[in-house]
Amino acid sequence: MGHMRVSCCAIVVLFLQLARAFYVPGYSIKSYADDESIPLFVNKVFSDNTQIQHAYSELPFVCNPSGRPRPGTGLISGSNVALNLGEVLRGDRIMVSGYELAMGKDEEARYLCSQTIDRAALRNAIKIVKNGYVAEWIVDNLPGATSFVSVDKERKYYAAGFKMGYEDVSLDTGLPRYFLNNHVTIVIRHRRAPGKDGEHGRRVIVGFEVYAKSIEAENRDSSGLPTNLHNVRTGLELTMKQNSTNATTMDRNEEQAPIPDEFNFSDDGATLTIPYTYSVYFREDESIEWSNRWDLYFVNQDDSSKIHWLAIINSIIISGLLTIVVAVIFTRTIRGDIKGYKDGLEDGKLRPLKLGKIRSPRRSGEKGGLLEKVDSEMADDANSDDEIPEDITGWKLVHGDVFRQPAHGKLLAPLVGSGMQLVFMAVGLVALSCLGILNPSFRGGFVSVGMALFLIAGLCSGYFSARIYKTFGGSQWKHNAVVTATLFPGLLFATTFVLNLFVWAQASSTAIPLSTLIALVALWLLVQIPLVYAGSWYGFVRGGAYSHPIKANVIPRQIPQQAWHGRKVQAILLAGLVPFAVIFIELLFVFRSVFQDKSGYYYVFGFLAVISTILILAVMETTVIAVYIQLCSENYHWWWQSFFLGGASSIWIFAYCIYYYFYHLHITGYVSTGLFFAYSFLACVVYGLLTGTIGFLAAYAFVRRIYGAIKVD
Template sequence: MSIMGLRSHGCPRHWALLLLFVSYTCAWYLPGYSIKRYNDDEPIPLLVNKIFSDHTQLQYAYFDLPFVCPASGEKHVGSPFASGHSVSQNLGEILRGDRIMTSDFELHMGKNVECRALCTKEVGRKDVNWGRQLITEGYVVEWIADNLPGATSFVTVDRSRKYYASGFKLGYREFSPVDGKQRYYINNHFTIVIRWRSAPEGGKVVVGFEIYPKSIRAEDHTENGCPEHVHGDHDGLELHIPPNLDRLREMYPGSSYLPEDDGYDDGATLKVPITYSVYFKEENGVEWSNRWDLYFSKQDESSMTHWLAVLNSLTICGVLGVAVYVIWNRTVQGDIKGRGDGAMEDGKFKRGGAKKEGLLDQATDVERDGDLDSDEEGIDDVSGWKLLHADVFRVPQFSGLLAPLIGSGMQLLFMTTGLLLLSCLGILNPSFRGGFVSVGMGLFIFAGLFSGYFSGSLYKTFGGVSWRKNTLITALLFPGLTFSLVFILNLFVWAQASSTAIPFGTLVGIVALWLLIQVPLVYVGSWYGFMRAKPWEHPTKTSSIPRQIPPQPWYLHSVQGTILTGLAPFAVLFIELLFVFKNLWQDKSGYYYVFGFLSAVTSILVVTVSEVTIIATYSQLCSENYHWWWQSFLTGGSSAFWVFAYCIWYYYFHLHITGFVSSLLFFSYSLLACTVYGLLIGTVGFLTAYAFIRRIYSSVKVD
């Protein structure tokens, strides 16, 4: 039916436009939705990436390993690039340590290969020792075919379901039954299984990519490089070079104990023949659109836990909501409308029609403290927060730092909202490798406009005059500290020759994005916020003489009290944090997909932080303490302390990270993430407190 036909049948115009829009979007490329169809005997490129481990934060490029076949540099059928060619990657892939390159493995749709020899690599003693270390630390290998990571296949205990784990083991270790010593074996034969199904439009699509590694000793290989019975039982290829006893006797004369490995290199080598098999299996039970589901089966099993997390969050949020409702009733409905506690008009309290001028005069009362003491007994029934009407909007200390922090917080808030929205819509999906980081970086840079605008507007509200200085602080403070930390950590990773290290060219590119794009955007936003936008209007005027603040309860002026306010937001978040941490630090796949649950918990978290900040701010005002600006920011972000404490607990009780550099990376990046989280949530708390205070003080007016 045409669009005109739709209109003639009473369909609204906007529906017709929507259908037209959808018809055009079908022609767009959304990452993860581009289907590749193969004909029989058409080559399927196999890309090699990296090795990674749950026990360390250091990753290594596949071709940097000494016991793999180096790239031959030859072009294979159907590939425009020679083997060893680096595939172009986005910023997110580079930052997560991906080093994707073409390989010499040959896969042709529908063509099974019983065995094919790739090469025989000779490795020395140092390489053997490094291989043992990698196997001890549980490294796994990641290959990619048709944008799917090569997976190890598992079945559930009841054998009712199958699921994938990204990557396959580099090798394994076991105890020898002869001497009881631990032996290390390298996987050198790979059985590649490509699962496919017919596409309705013609051709075949890949719906699964499985790899079954095996260790076969060199003596079992024939002249053609393959074992005689490749799928039979074989002894494994042990990573072991017999010691040179004559050399050891010379180095340790008269010693009864000769170490097998003391770090010497006498030129002895170990031959590692590398072979592979390829099989194609038809799989009609999996749709192409659902081919990633097998990677998420383990996360699917925890859906009940996610629902419990949402229920826990709603319960906490509801309890705090009741407290906020009581406070709101007391201030706006009770104190203002009919309890006879007094009202305020134009900054002056009235009681029974008689004005108490001279008690709280706003601008010229130079004897304010004396008047307050003399009339103190006559205003005992006035709520404490009302007494602060002439001080509550007084400019805080270090306002030149608070404005840039709020600006950076708004920048992070925009970025986070955009990422969650795009993830829930499916645009940022697992097949868009590195997309989450890349898009997040783009949103952060673009949000420099918001950062500059809010920082400049708030700075103007505080009465600042050096808006260019405020702009520089906003544009350089948070990004500069973040980049400095990443650069210093990168030096440690560079020293380990790990692919996790950010290349120098990428660092230069990041600096260019920061200085050449974000800084100008912050400048434009700050100029508009300071020069064009009006300052934030306050419902009451500020007196010239600050009010004396009475002694405060411990929970209102101590660090412990501020930290305790972060328990409620942390209680909302900590269950979902367990899944996020497991994905980031253990699975290492980067394929966290339950963004619907995460978005729900995040929304509840924002509401909870707002409620906690309102309660804390109201308690502070009732104690006649008008220093709420910084306190609301710290109260909102105080849950970051508990998140970092949770990181420490997770490190000691769930992770098995070894090595100084890996531990340094964990704690440094955890601290950075908690700082970002605290800045973001602290901004939410600040804005909530400001809106709440404006509302209650603008309502305290009667005729």
């Protein structure tokens, strides 16, 4: 009871943390009065060229927090914002910035600070600019965006973030030069607030745009502002030859040469002063509803709706063909076989067919049902006329072995249990996303809610694992419960911890803090294990083993040589192609959203839900067809094979990840490359475990159904 109380308390704490960031579109509206302070938060910098992210506030060349309070907000510049679990895991590090914004108050030019950096900070700044990093700021839960116009110039859309700088090539030397964006123009789009707030003149924010510019350090007035903000001749080049109080101590050749790629400098005390300024403009925009203010971030996904429908049509066609094949197997082949047996039974005998010398049949101990009678007749006829009944071929020959316990079945049970846990989590996430509860403004919500669903699903994991474990003859259900609660989470945690060491070495915000790692271990010990234990007890004691219509014979039957397409590896690869073809087109959008789009969000969950449903059907039908073909080849080792057949498409997805890396991404660096492939592999393992479980359960139900229909008590 004590453990259960601790588990309940841990779950309550987790959900309270989720509730802090909970958001419902059209309900959680923040409105502002004129001249009311609007806090601007800085988050992180990220790039398409690397998997390493950095906290914006920790960059050595940006302005330090001012420490000034924000009136009316209760916030102080430089204070950190509490994050939920999902935000921490995705690398968010949100801090109140020193930028001061007031509703409706324009600022043509305002000085922020001047940051003096040494050579080490200069190397860091060049690395950030060279790798194409963009910064993410937040106002009213909207990420700062760069505005673009579609190709037909009819629609406007946003790309989250703004560039930290740009690279140019020197006309004199032909070598690269790097410029830092040290001025930002902030555009806040607003409209009248709905309801009573609007009647009192309050406004809501419907757009947050940031336009970055690089302005030289010279030609500034006494307040640090550039003399001409709109006609900038040169940008702020990241080199010590400009604006350095110690430039006279530098070697002349070093003064003229740009910084090489290896950034191999000696620390001679030289510095570079970077002035930061900003402009703020408020623009009324009644064309954007507050509830639709995120739509501009997803114009590209909306424009590709025709391709989404093409993906759905393609998936429906493939699934329809599979359904027809399965229907034929059930209605014509299997049902015809069963009908033939029953007709033969009514005649009092089975029609024999001359087949010559057959393989030695085996006798079992206690038998029952029609197939056992047939097996006995086969044995008698084999000793005399070398005849077997006409319809005793294919899958019917292995009736005495099809429910034989598989090798390493006590490992298969925890895998299936973990797969059911993932199925529960995935279905919950897709359903909540389709309902709009999980949306982009619920920052980190997808991961946080997914973690909560995964923990709760420990009950399902323990239940199914225990029942299958008992079906395979296991008796130590407590040991099985521990293995189930440890196998997949342990693999996931161990891999993440090792990868985290490399990310820590890069001083990246993606590195999971030690406190978060301890919290995850606590959730595993106090929530996951007790729930799996409870589910295992109920499944083993109350649920019991699954019943089989036919008992397994004592002596295993010899399996004939299989055709090339029926061998394990070939069958798995061929079976995996079909589900992969179902999701291939939609996979393009998911990959582009995760790895290429600056928004980093996948928004069209309605299409994903349809594709996921068709995918599940395709996995089930493909596995059933493949297992039926295998049984017809007199191969009764279908337990593990059905699991691998269901998860086979994960192999093709990982192969597509490799293709996508080389032909679509521009990731550089060994650490970033290792992170990409490691996390891609983990994602494919999760997907394979999920679909493998679905395939196993579909095949299990299919086998029990066909052999249960044959059995006669």
